[in-house]
Amino acid sequence: MNVVTINQRRIGKDYPPYIIAELSANHNGKIERALETIRYAKEAGADAIKIQTYTADTMTIDCDKEDFQIHGGLWDGYKLYDLYKWAETPFEWHKEIFDYAKKIGITLFSTPFDETAVDLLEDLNAPAYKVASFEATDLPLIRYIASTKKPMIMSTGMANLNEIEEMVEAAKIAGCKDLILLHCISSYPAPVDQSNLLTIPDMREKFGVQVGLSDHTITNTASIASVVLGATVIEKHFILDRADKGPDSEFSITPEELRLLCRDAKDAWLSLGLAGYERKPAEEANAKFRRSLYFVEELKAGQVIEKHHIRRIRPGFGLPPKFEMDVIGKKAKVNIEIGTPVKWEMLDTINKHHSDIFKNS
Numbered sequence: 062m063n064v065v066t067i068n069q070r071r072i073g074k075d076y077p078p079y080i081i082a083e084l085s086a087n088h089n090g091k092i093e094r095a096l097e098t099i100r101y102a103k104e105a106g107a108d109a110i111k112i113q114t115y116t117a118d119t120m121t122i123d124c125d126k127e128d129f130q131i132h133g134g135l136w137d138g139y140k141l142y143d144l145y146k147w148a149e150t151p152f153e154w155h156k157e158i159f160d161y162a163k164k165i166g167i168t169l170f171s172t173p174f175d176e177t178a179v180d181l182l183e184d185l186n187a188p189a190y191k192v193a194s195f196e197a198t199d200l201p202l203i204r205y206i207a208s209t210k211k212p213m214i215m216s217t218g219m220a221n222l223n224e225i226e227e228m229v230e231a232a233k234i235a236g237c238k239d240l241i242l243l244h245c246i247s248s249y250p251a252p253v254d255q256s257n258l259l260t261i262p263d264m265r266e267k268f269g270v271q272v273g274l275s276d277h278t279i280t281n282t283a284s285i286a287s288v289v290l291g292a293t294v295i296e297k298h299f300i301l302d303r304a305d306k307g308p309d310s311e312f313s314i315t316p317e318e319l320r321l322l323c324r325d326a327k328d329a330w331l332s333l334g335l336a337g338y339e340r341k342p343a344e345e346a347n348a349k350f351r352r353s354l355y356f357v358e359e360l361k362a363g364q365v366i367e368k369h370h371i372r373r374i375r376p377g378f379g380l381p382p383k384f385e386m387d388v389i390g391k392k393a394k395v396n397i398e399i400g401t402p403v404k405w406e407m408l409d410t411i412n413k414h415h416s417d418i419f420k421n422s
Contacts, residue, residue: 062074062265062269063238063239063271065271067188068109072241074291076293078294079295080106080319081110081295082098083110083299084111084112084150084299085111085308085309085313086113086147087299087300087301087313089307094301095112098110099161101299102319103166105317106319106323106324107323108167110167110168111169111170111172112172113150114152115173119174119178120141120175121142123142125140135312144308147308159186168188169187173190174202188212189211190212190213191213193216194216197215200227203228203231203232203235204234210237210238212239213240214273214294215229215240216247222267225268229242242272243296244258244272245274246277247277249311249312250279251277256276258283258286259290261287261291262291272292275296281318284326289329297319299314300314349377351375353378353381353382354372354403356370356399356403357372360396360397361393363392365390366389366391366393388408392409393409394407
């Protein structure tokens with residue numbers, strides 16, 4: 062499975078999850094707010110911030126027919142054109158936004174929604190591209206993006222298996238060699254009980270590419286859990302203050318929540334480690350506090366050791382407890398004080414088999 066690199070940051074199972082803060086419409090029509098949001102994403106520890114490149118006119122048409130009305134959900138009562146007009150990030154902002162992100166040292170890329178958006182982003186040397194879930198079936202657009210040969214991240218919300226297969230095939234045939242799929246539930250916000258995170262390892266197995274999560278739930282729980290299932294990318298909508306009440310505010314996380322996501326996702330990844338049963342370095346200091354056999358009564362040399370003479374207690378400097386019955390009935394070879402750890406060399410008949418077992422225990 063290919064490791065994908067975006068702006069020198071490697072993305073794959075051997076690297077911490079790649080955290081994308083999605084700016085989307087959370088600038089609320091103010092470029093100053095957009096730049097401030099980018100700065101806070103950097104300070105919170107995000108690897109990248111992503112914008113969306115479209116205008117209302119490249120997304121839809123200004124039409125009042127029923128087809129273009131939104132009923133129900135977060136944007137109930139809006140006409141499509143009016144919603145996109147409210148949410149768009151104007152093309153004329155893009156250069157300033159890209160320049161600012163470069164200045165402060167955070168990767169910025171975008172989701173283009175038509176070919177003119179791709180052309181604009183190419184002029185700005187965008188390092189990667191995102192395909193939104195709603196454009197998953199726009200194979201001509203996917204092919205156009207793939208022709209840039211830049212890394213592509215494609216969300217799969219609402220797409221069935223056949224549609225995902227078509228997306229992947231279109232991207233690869235058109236020239237994309239670095240592809241990441243994002244499992245996604247296209248509901249705003251998304252109910253956590255429909256997250257179906259087990260799709261992540263299944264998708265990775267089926268398509269042989271890096272797989273992450275575009276998370277629209279209102280907490281970080283699904284995102285952290287996804288790391289355990291192998292997600293290498295996490296995307297979350299990001300806002301400075303939900304009280305701003307923008308188009309995406311209800312399912313966007315705040316700076317402190319983003320900081321916690323970056324920390325906890327990395328910790329979840331670190332916790333995976335490797336499968337193994339050897340004692341871990343952090344355990345070494347405590348190994349001495351395991352139980353072992355100790356003499357709890359004084360004995361004279363030649364005295365037969367009886368059950369009441371020894372106990373299985375902490376610390377662990379004596380023989381392991383499993384040898385209790387092997388010790389009972391032996392004779393003490395030397396005088397023994399209370400609190401002495403039981404050792405084979407203290408017994409008058411050292412059984413070589415016992416010694417070999419102990420060395421390997």
